[in-house]
Amino acid sequence: xxxxxxxxxxxxxxxxxILGNRTPQAVQNLVIRxxxxxxxxxYLLAAAxxxxxxxxxxxxxxxxxxxxxxxxxxxxxxxxxxxxxQRREVYRRVLEAKATLHAALExxxxxxxxxxxxxEDIWLVQQALAHSPKTL
Amino acid sequence: xxxxxxxxxxRILGDAFLKDGYVIRAVEDRAALDRIQARMxxxxxxxxxxxxxxxxxxxxxxxxxxxxxxxxxxxxxxxxAGINNETWFRRAYYGLAEKALASLVGNELAMQRRANLSIxxxxxxxSLLPAHTDTWxxxxxxxxxxxxxxxxxxATKSMFILPPAAxxxxxxxxxxxxxxxxEALYRDFExxxxxxxxxxxxxLLFDQNLIHGNRVNVEKxxxxxxxCRFKGLFTPYADKRLGEFFEPITMRPQTRLGLAxxxxxxxDE
Numbered sequence: 001x002x003x004x005x006x007x008x009x010x011x012x013x014x015x016x017x018i019l020g021n022r023t024p025q026a027v028q029n030l031v032i033r034x035x036x037x038x039x040x041x042x043y044l045l046a047a048a049x050x051x052x053x054x055x056x057x058x059x060x061x062x063x064x065x066x067x068x069x070x071x072x073x074x075x076x077x078x079x080x081x082x083x084x085x086q087r088r089e090v091y092r093r094v095l096e097a098k099a100t101l102h103a104a105l106e107x108x109x110x111x112x113x114x115x116x117x118x119x120e121d122i123w124l125v126q127q128a129l130a131h132s133p134k135t136l
Numbered sequence: 137x138x139x140x141x142x143x144x145x146x147r148i149l150g151d152a153f154l155k156d157g158y159v160i161r162a163v164e165d166r167a168a169l170d171r172i173q174a175r176m177x178x179x180x181x182x183x184x185x186x187x188x189x190x191x192x193x194x195x196x197x198x199x200x201x202x203x204x205x206x207x208x209x210x211x212x213x214x215x216x217a218g219i220n221n222e223t224w225f226r227r228a229y230y231g232l233a234e235k236a237l238a239s240l241v242g243n244e245l246a247m248q249r250r251a252n253l254s255i256x257x258x259x260x261x262x263s264l265l266p267a268h269t270d271t272w273x274x275x276x277x278x279x280x281x282x283x284x285x286x287x288x289x290x291a292t293k294s295m296f297i298l299p300p301a302a303x304x305x306x307x308x309x310x311x312x313x314x315x316x317x318x319e320a321l322y323r324d325f326e327x328x329x330x331x332x333x334x335x336x337x338x339x340l341l342f343d344q345n346l347i348h349g350n351r352v353n354v355e356k357x358x359x360x361x362x363x364c365r366f367k368g369l370f371t372p373y374a375d376k377r378l379g380e381f382f383e384p385i386t387m388r389p390q391t392r393l394g395l396a397x398x399x400x401x402x403x404d405e
Binding site: 024025026048049050055 | 205206209261262263266268272273274310311313314315317318319374375376377380381
């Protein structure tokens, strides 16, 4: 018996500041839609994460939906949980579902276990930059 | 409700809104509603390269005969762009619930700049809005939603809402659903959820701080509903800001005078 056809890529946007910056949801949607068009991905209505700090209920909702999706396109990589353990759990669920995880702003894609290290390098450096000098 | 200054009509409407978290009423301008529906049907027919329909409501009800689920979001966005380009549309929309908005929200209002549209084909799982409140996702708790069906919406073709008492219980334990997800929350409170029957010719005005959403439409026809937010112009804004998301629509003369006023200057000690 063949597997049921999967729908396209679920957008994932945020409603709280990311790295101290606020991006309107309409702009986040535009970035994702543009990314999907340029990469020939079918874009599905985005889920908006809740504004309460450390809340990832919408992300969990989208992860639960993965068996029916081809993947997730989040606005930015830095919307993922701050905790490395929680991020790795996200990657695991995406790969286990044979789906892909895209970050539209950074143009990064997680398709295989080999991509985890590259994505995590970006994350860890970004977290370290918070403690680095801010002026040139 | 407190306040002997309110009219009896306002008090009755306000009490119903506070008790249930919503009111369903006949639109205040039927001609404006018919114009919106007819234009939406024309736009849809044009997008699908079909002749303009004789019966807009039947055409919209059966749009699933012409639009596949994988084309739905692009079609929906084209419909939103088309109707929001009509210069008369937002004034007409506001006029559908103008008196109720004045009564429940105020007479100096900000209105969402682009009304949103939900199209839910029978059996389609791709455009669901799980249980949520708009406030959790960046809206101000001072906003209300005017929800407008272009077809008769009942049961799963409509939306559900959790009334205030049950909503307070659910919101109080929301963090315990962080890992289980909102579907688990829906199931735990399913018996309290109300699917609202709102027919064409009526609007639903609801408090978007209450948990609401939709399920797979298992009825035989397609849901078409607009949603548009209104708030008091000077009440606090959240992530949906003035200018980018909201626009003043009913600023009053003394407010204009006050905003322009400058105290005389030039005094020195």
